[in-house]
Every structure is written in structure tokens, then in C-alpha cells.
Amino acid sequence: MMEQLTRSGNEAAALGAKLSRAEVIAAYPITPSTFIVEYLAQYIADGELKAKLINVESEHSAMSACIGASLAGARTFTATSSQGLALMHEMLHWAVGARTPVVMAVGNRALAPPWNLYANHQDSIAQRDTGWIEFYCENNQEVLDTIIQAYKVAEDKRVLLPAMVCLDGFILTHTRERVDVPPQDAVDEYLPPYRPEHFVIDFDRPLTENVIVTPAWYMEYQYQLEVAMRNAREVIREANRDFAKKFNRDWGGLVDSYFMEDAEVAIMAMGTIAGTARVAVREMRKAGHKVGLIKLRAFRPFPIEEIRKLGSQLKVLAVIDRNCVFGSGGASCIEAQSALYSIPNRPKVLGFIAGLGGKDVGVESIKYILNKALKVSETGRVEREVEWVNLVGGE
Amino acid sequence: MMPSKVVPLKEISRVELVSKGHNGCPGCGMCISLRQALKGLGKNTVLAIPAGCVPVVAGGPLPLAGLSVPTILCSFDATGAFIAGIEAALDLKGRKKGVNVVGFAGDGGTADIGIQALSGAFERRHDIIYICYDNEAYMNTGIQRSGTTPYGAWTTTTPVGSLKHFKRESKKDMPRIVAAHNPRYVATASIAFPGDFIGKIKRATELGGPSYIHVHSPCPVGWRFPPDKTIEIARLAVLTGMWRLFEIEDGQYRLTLKVPKRKPVAEYLKLQGRFRHLTPADIEEIQREVDKLWEAQPA
Ligand SMILES: Cc1ncc(C[n+]2csc(CCOP(=O)(O)OP(=O)(O)O)c2C)c(N)n1
Ligand code: SF4
Numbered sequence: 167m168m169e170q171l172t173r174s175g176n177e178a179a180a181l182g183a184k185l186s187r188a189e190v191i192a193a194y195p196i197t198p199s200t201f202i203v204e205y206l207a208q209y210i211a212d213g214e215l216k217a218k219l220i221n222v223e224s225e226h227s228a229m230s231a232c233i234g235a236s237l238a239g240a241r242t243f244t245a246t247s248s249q250g251l252a253l254m255h256e257m258l259h260w261a262v263g264a265r266t267p268v269v270m271a272v273g274n275r276a277l278a279p280p281w282n283l284y285a286n287h288q289d290s291i292a293q294r295d296t297g298w299i300e301f302y303c304e305n306n307q308e309v310l311d312t313i314i315q316a317y318k319v320a321e322d323k324r325v326l327l328p329a330m331v332c333l334d335g336f337i338l339t340h341t342r343e344r345v346d347v348p349p350q351d352a353v354d355e356y357l358p359p360y361r362p363e364h365f366v367i368d369f370d371r372p373l374t375e376n377v378i379v380t381p382a383w384y385m386e387y388q389y390q391l392e393v394a395m396r397n398a399r400e401v402i403r404e405a406n407r408d409f410a411k412k413f414n415r416d417w418g419g420l421v422d423s424y425f426m427e428d429a430e431v432a433i434m435a436m437g438t439i440a441g442t443a444r445v446a447v448r449e450m451r452k453a454g455h456k457v458g459l460i461k462l463r464a465f466r467p468f469p470i471e472e473i474r475k476l477g478s479q480l481k482v483l484a485v486i487d488r489n490c491v492f493g494s495g496g497a498s499c500i501e502a503q504s505a506l507y508s509i510p511n512r513p514k515v516l517g518f519i520a521g522l523g524g525k526d527v528g529v530e531s532i533k534y535i536l537n538k539a540l541k542v543s544e545t546g547r548v549e550r551e552v553e554w555v556n557l558v559g560g561e
Numbered sequence: 562m563m564p565s566k567v568v569p570l571k572e573i574s575r576v577e578l579v580s581k582g583h584n585g586c587p588g589c590g591m592c593i594s595l596r597q598a599l600k601g602l603g604k605n606t607v608l609a610i611p612a613g614c615v616p617v618v619a620g621g622p623l624p625l626a627g628l629s630v631p632t633i634l635c636s637f638d639a640t641g642a643f644i645a646g647i648e649a650a651l652d653l654k655g656r657k658k659g660v661n662v663v664g665f666a667g668d669g670g671t672a673d674i675g676i677q678a679l680s681g682a683f684e685r686r687h688d689i690i691y692i693c694y695d696n697e698a699y700m701n702t703g704i705q706r707s708g709t710t711p712y713g714a715w716t717t718t719t720p721v722g723s724l725k726h727f728k729r730e731s732k733k734d735m736p737r738i739v740a741a742h743n744p745r746y747v748a749t750a751s752i753a754f755p756g757d758f759i760g761k762i763k764r765a766t767e768l769g770g771p772s773y774i775h776v777h778s779p780c781p782v783g784w785r786f787p788p789d790k791t792i793e794i795a796r797l798a799v800l801t802g803m804w805r806l807f808e809i810e811d812g813q814y815r816l817t818l819k820v821p822k823r824k825p826v827a828e829y830l831k832l833q834g835r836f837r838h839l840t841p842a843d844i845e846e847i848q849r850e851v852d853k854l855w856e857a858q859p860a
Contacts, residue, residue: 190649192642218649223681227642230635230678234609234646237633239654242646260636367631367651367660369605376634378621 173345175338178306179245179271179331180205181345182313184215185353186269188243189360190235192220192228194250197283198335199273202245225250229257229268236266237375238367241317241360244268247335248275251289255296261328262297262391264376267320267360268328269313274437274488275335276523284524285334287436287489291465291497297391299329299398300466302436306343308417309333311409312463314353315417318405321360324397334438334488336524348413356412398467420469422461425451426476429458431539434473435486436462436498439520439527443486446532457536462498473505480513484539486532486555488521495519495552514542517552531555564815565748565764565808567756574600583627585618588788590778590795591694592618593752595665598692598776599630601762606630606661607651609644611675612637613667613701614780615694640664640671641678645687648770652688661690661766668695668709671775672735683742688770690762693735696780704783708733711803713847715835716783726838731850739773740809746772748808748817752779753796757806757817768810777804785834797829802851805858816858826851 173181179202183191191210193203209215218235222228225246232242246254251272261268276286290300301316303309309331316329333339366375379387403419410416422440425447426432435443440461447459460476460483462469477483483506487496494500499517506512518535521527535555542548554561578599585592591614599606608630610616619627620634635643644664651657666675671693682689698716699705705718712731715721719728740747745768750758758776765772779795781788798804799818803826806818826848830836839847 189653190646192646192649216653218653220645220649220685222642222645223677223684227639227645227678227681230639230642231646231649234633234635234643235650236646238607238647238650239656240650242650256636257639366633367607367647367656369631369660372604372629372631374620374626374628374632374634376620377623377626378616378634379623383623 170344170346172342173306174201174340174342175306175309175333176201176273176340177205178310178345179313179333180209181347182310183243184209185348185350186314186317186357187241187359188217189240190218190220190232190242191244192222192231192235192242193244193246194222194225194228196225196247196250198275198339199245199247199271201339202271225253226257229254229261232268233257233261233264233266236268237264239362239365242268243270245271245273247273248277248289251293252277255293258293258296258298265326266328267317267326269316269320270328270330271313272330272332273335273339274332282523283335285337285438285488286522286524287332287487290330290332291489294466294497297327297395298466299327299464300332301329301464302332302462303338304438304441304461306338306345307415309338310345310347311413311415311417314357315405315409318357319398319401322401323363325394325401327394327398332437337438352412356409395467399469402464418461418463420464421472422463423476424459424461426458426460428456430456430480431482431484431536431543432458432460432476432480433484433486433532433536433539434460434462434498434502436465437488439486439488442527442529443532446529446536449529450533450536455540465498468501468505470505473502474509477506477513478509478511481543482516482539483513484516484518484535486518486520486527486535490519490522514548516542516548518555519552520555525556563810565760565817568759568763569756573755573759574603576600576604578604578629579618580627580629583618583625585614586782586788588781588791590752590780590791591615591696593791594694594776594778595619597752597755597758598665598762601759602661602663602766604630605659606663607647608632609635609640609647609664611635611640611666611670613670615665615667617701637670638674639678640666640675641682641691644689644691645682645685648687648689657688662688664689664691666691666693668693668697669699669707672708672733680742683739683744683771683773686771690765690770690772690774693775694778695775696778696783698783700780700783709735712850713836713839713843715838721838736773736775743812744771744773745769746808746810748774749804749806750774750776751795751799751804751806752776753792753799754806754818761808783835786832790832794829794832797824797832800824801826801829802855803829823855
């Protein structure tokens with residue numbers, strides 16, 4: 167029996183970790199992700215989850231403890247946001263290099279200064295080059311489901327990389343929606359216990375982890391990471407397929423497409439903006455425009471094949487980013503441009519920066535963007551490659 | 562309180578858990594403290610080692626990895642958190658019985674950058690043993706000042722010059738800082754007194770954590786003395802009172818080596834190039850400080 171209740175994104179994340187049977191959880195509180203660990207603490211206190219909770223003294227230590235625990239054979243989980251994720255940065259590299267499949271929920275929040283508690287993808291986008299897998303969620307159901315899938319992907323022998331599951335601060339973390347909670351035994355069938363192939367702590371066959379290497383070998387290790395990240399693409403597709411079969415919910419794998427069969431103009435978005443964009447696309451379709459939506463679910467690994475395939479049929483792709491690579495535009499826009507560059511019929515790509523620091527991105531904002539894109543598809547002329555939407559003072 | 566027992570020389574384990582031919586410098590005090598510590602810990606030990614000189618000995622470069630116990634290289638700043646995570650995982654999996662989860666870190670990685678993670682792990686009372694090898698500077702990056710560099714010492718970041726010369730601040734008292742966390746066990750040790758050091762390690766393993774042992778580990782490279790003088794200098798540090806051997810078990814303090822007649826500190830200082838610039842007045846100042854500390858010290 168599926169349990170249907172309204173849950174906040176934070177509770178959905180905690181439930182995802184609980185259903186995945188996380189064994190060691192180490193975390194430090196930061197708004198808006200604080201509740202995730204509070205829920206988990208309660209599950210442990212109530213005997214619903216057999217896990218160790220380490221209430222560490224910083225996010226840096228949270229990730230360090232997760233890496234130590236993961237190397238010692240435990241399934242690990244943590245959650246953070248913004249400044250906390252920034253403080254973890256050094257350890258994110260360690261988690262990757264040590265090949266520890268840590269899963270982390272990130273309640274996306276702006277970085278100070280100026281102080282702001284609301285949704286912004288800069289915190290996780292800034293970790294792009296650490297080698298973490300990055301998922302972005304549209305709603306609370308997807309948060310719960312993606313945490314379970316994230317373990318499946320991270321622990322796969324072809325991958326062995328840590329994964330973060332990102333949910334927009336407040337928009338998801340603090341908003342209740344209907345969430346179907348799958349039964350534990352079904353999740354157990356989907357996600358077997360974590361069994362590291364080389365158990366690090368074997369006293370008769372002692373291993374040294376994270377050795378020092380010379381330049382000759384460092385590059386070989388880095389190449390293994392590159393291979394793992396490439397492998398992750400197929401493993402994510404598989405994990406999603408298997409999940410869909412078992413739980414009847416298909417999130418699309420690396421991307422989800424909506425009205426893309428015959429679209430000539432499309433919008434691409436991550437996180438909750440994709441949810442709003444669905445409404446805008448539906449309404450514009452009713453008005454007779456051939457528009458569609460590409461929801462980017464995995465930002466790392468970037469779905470190059472999917473974007474090329476979907477992009478080749480388009481005249482214009484309008485990309486919305488809730489982040490900015492200062493001086494160059496939004497991160498996913500740059501990625502899309504680079505993915506599309508080598509295909510013969512590449513669409514024109516327009517970049518839009520929107521919703522920073524929790525600024526509202528409504529249906530009207532998306533329609534504005536789609537109308538701009540439609541105009542470019544008619545005239546063939548790109549006047550502005552990157553535009554900041556809804557600035558108080560205008561651009 | 563049960564005092565730690567000095568392990569007689571002939572009872573010290575013959576098993577070598579540090580392999581031969583590693584990359585440590587000749588006469589390295591840290592290498593000696595690692596070797597002695599592992600003799601006390603035995604093979605059922607998981608070791609986490611942060612950046613510093615110890616990974617050079619125990620962590621490679623590949624294919625040289627020098628220990629016969631499971632070893633995890635960790636980040637410079639988070640040894641305490643790493644071993645907390647390892648301990649939690651082993652405990653949850655029911656694999657902790659008879660296993661020592663140990664952090665082995667330099668003074669910089671302990672008293673400066675790593676103090677936060679160490680403090681957190683001790684406050685949460687993890688069952689861990691944390692060993693700080695104290696070579697009184699950052700040796701791995703080339704002899705820079707650390708919080709535990711003693712007053713008067715030359716380092717590359719407290720250089721001797723016409724205006725400012727040598728470290729002007731006294732040594733950060735790390736064992737007492739850790740003791741303020743009320744752990745099971747805190748002790749100081751010296752590689753010149755291996756029976757005492759290994760006895761303390763054994764006591765820590767018996768008690769369960771959190772336990773902290775701070776071992777004074779002279780460094781010929783940074784302290785500027787010939788490599789055959791390491792043990793002599795380590796011993797002089799204790800005999801002059803520059804380094805005290807004590808233990809605190811569940812809050813109870815005990816001096817483990819009484820020095821009936823302390824030698825003048827000058828005997829210790831004059832053997833080391835890092836103190837060469839000191840004037841007789843500077844040395845007198847250091848002597849006064851040491852005397853004061855001993856008077857304040859519970860017997
Ligand atoms: C975050 C970070 N900052 C700086 C360094 C560079 N670093 C490596 S070893 C070291 C000094 C280590 O000193 P200590 O802990 O006293 O050990 P020792 O080298 O003396 O053995 C420093 C500063 C680092 N590895 N990580
Ligand atoms: S620099 Fe000093 S502490 Fe480091 S290996 Fe050499 S002798 Fe040992």
C-alpha cells in the first residue's frame with residue numbers, strides 16, 4: 167500500500183533517506199534544509215530507522231564524517247544549503263576522489279552577501295567541477311524518489327561517485343504537496359544494502375586509502391573519474407527505468423521532455439522553474455504555438471546526447487538559469503550551447519537569468535521568455551544572448 | 562584511577578607495523594613515534610592520517626605505502642571528524658569490538674587547523690584515540706610556525722632578522738585544551754621514553770575513548786640538529802622540564818615521570834640551530850617560564 171500524505175520537501179528528503187536505509191548521517195543545521203536532519207533524528211529516536219546520527223560541529227566535518235563512515239562500509243547521508251555547501255567544498259573533492267557514494271540533499275539557497283535565505287542554484291552550481299552527480303527536482307515527490315535513485319546510481323560499480331539531490335529552498339523545502347511514500351519492502355528490493363567491493367577495514371589484508379601519487383599516476387586516477395561520470399549517464403537512465411517499472415513513476419532519467427514531439431521552440435529549466443514552465447507551455451500550446459519544455463534533471467553528468475537529440479529539431483532553445491556564471495550567463499545555458507555546437511542543425515540558444523535569491527518566476531515570466539524565443543525563430547535574429555529577467559531597475 | 566604501566570623494554574612488541582624503506586627523513590622523531598605508537602596499538606587498528614609529514618611515510622607515494630594496518634589519508638583539517646565517521650560506521654555494523662580507531666596527526670593539523678573537528682569529536686565522546694605528534698612546526702610545507710612552536714624558536718615564518726626575530730608567543734597548551742573536554746584519557750609522551758609512551762597507548766586502548774596522547778617528536782630537519790641526536794634531544798626536553806610527562810584519567814592528574822633535579826634549559830636549547838640566535842637573557846627568560854610552569858604544576 168502506498169501511503170499518500172502531504173509532505174514538505176524537507177520531509178520528503180528525510181523519508182527518501184530513511185527508505186534508503188541510510189546508516190550514518192552526519193549533518194550541521196542550515197536554513198532551509200535544517201528540518202531534513204530533524205526528521206531523521208526523530209525517526210532514529212522513534213526506532214523507525216536504525217542509523218547513527220552524528221551531530222557534527224560544522225558542514226566541513228559533516229562531509230568528512232560521511233566520507234570516513236562510507237569508507238568504513240556504511241551508507242551515508244547528509245543535507246545542507248548555501249554557506250554550508252560552500253564550507254564543504256574541500257571535502258566534496260575528497261568524497262569523489264575516495265569514491266565514496268555519499269548522498270546529500272541540498273536545499274538550494276543564495277550565498278551571502280547580501281544575506282538571503284531563498285532559492286538560488288549558485289551554491290550547488292559552484293560545486294559543478296568537484297565530480298559530484300547533481301540532480302535537480304521539480305516537486306517533493308521527485309525529491310523522495312530521486313534520493314532513492316541517487317543511491318542506486320552512486321553505489322553502482324560502474325559509477326561509485328557521490329550524488330547530490332537539489333531542491334529549491336522554501337519553494338520545495340517548506341511547501342507541502344501530496345507525496346506517495348512507497349513501502350519499505352519495495353524500496354529494499356530496488357535498493358539492496360551497500361556492500362563496498364574492497365572493504366577498507368580488513369586487518370589481515372590492510373589497505374591504504376587515498377594514497378599519494380606521482381604525476382604519472384594522478385592523471386590515471388582522474389581519468390577513472392571521467393569514465394565514472396560518463397558511465398553515470400546510462401546508469402541514471404537504467405535506475406530511472408527500473409524505478410518506473412517498480413513504482414509507476416517515470417522522471418525521464420537525465421531529462422524530462424514535455425510537448426517536445428513537434429516543438430520548434432523550447433524552454434529548458436531545472437528545479438521548480440520547470441514546473442511553472444509546464445503550465446506556460448501548456449497555455450501557449452492552446453494558443454497554437456509549437457513550444458515545448460526540456461526539464462534538466464541531471465546537471466552532472468550533463469545529458470549531452472539527450473540535448474543534442476532534442477535540440478536538433480528546434481529553431482530556438484531558451485534556457486532559464488537560477489544561477490549565473492558571472493560574465494558569461496547561466497551555467498546550464500553554457501552547457502547546452504557547448505553540447506549543441508557540433509550538431510549540423512543547431513538551434514539558436516538564448517540565455518535568461520531569473521529567480522535569483524528566490525525572486526518569483528511566474529507563468530507570465532516564462533511566457534515572456536517563450537515569446538522572445540518565438541520572435542527569434544521568426545526573424546532569425548538574436549539581439550541579446552543573455553538577459554536578466556524581472557530586474558527591478560531593468561537591465 | 563589506574564595509572565598507566567610503563568612497558569619494560571623487553572616486553573615491547575617485536576612486530577613492525579611500519580615498513581622499512583619509507584620516505585621519512587633520517588632520524589625523524591615522528592617516524593619513531595609512529596612506530597612506537599603502533600607497537601602499543603597492535604594490528605587491529607584503523608589509522609586516519611591528515612596532510613603533514615606522516616602521509617609521506619605512511620601513505621605513499623604509490624607504490625610505497627608504509628603501514629601494515631588499514632590506513633586512510635584524510636584532509637588536513639578534519640582528522641577528528643573522519644575518525645568519528647569511521648567509528649560510527651564500525652559501531653553500527655557491529656565491527657568495532659577490539660578495534661582501535663586512531664587519528665595520527667601533526668601539531669599543526671591538531672592544534673591549529675584541525676582543532677575544531679578534534680574538539681567536536683571529543684565533545685561528542687566518540688570512542689577514538691587521537692595521537693598528536695608534535696614536531697613544533699609545519700614541517701611538511703617547510704618549517705613554518707605553528708601554534709605549538711615554542712617561544713624563541715626560529716621558523717621560516719618567524720625568521721631571525723634585525724627587527725623581528727623568532728617566535729614571540731609561547732606554545733599552545735594542547736593537552737590542557739583537550740583535557741578541558743573531560744575525555745577518558747589525556748597524556749603526554751616522549752619518544753625517549755618508549756615504555757612510558759607505549760604504556761599510555763595501551764591504557765588508552767583499555768579505557769576506550771575519547772583519548773588523546775600528545776607525543777613530543779623532535780625533527781632534525783626543522784630544529785637543525787644532526788639526525789643521530791633525535792633521542793638525546795627528546796630526552797633533554799623532558800629532563801630540562803621543557804616537556805612534561807603526565808596523564809589525566811577521568812579528570813585525575815598524575816605526573817608519570819618525576820624529574821627530581823631539572824637540568825638547565827640551555828642544555829636543550831644549545832643543541833638546536835632553531836634557538837641559535839637566543840641571547841643569554843632570552844634563555845634566562847625561557848628558564849623562568851619553565852620554572853614558573855613547574856611551580857604551578859600539581860605534583
Ligand atoms: C586546507 C589545507 N591547508 C594547507 C595545507 C598544506 N599543508 C600540508 S601539510 C601542512 C603542514 C602540516 O603541519 P603539521 O600538522 O604540524 O605536520 P608536519 O608537517 O609537521 O608533520 C600544510 C600547511 C593543506 N594540505 N590543506
Ligand atoms: S621534516 Fe622532520 S618531521 Fe618531517 S619527515 Fe623529516 S624529520 Fe620527520
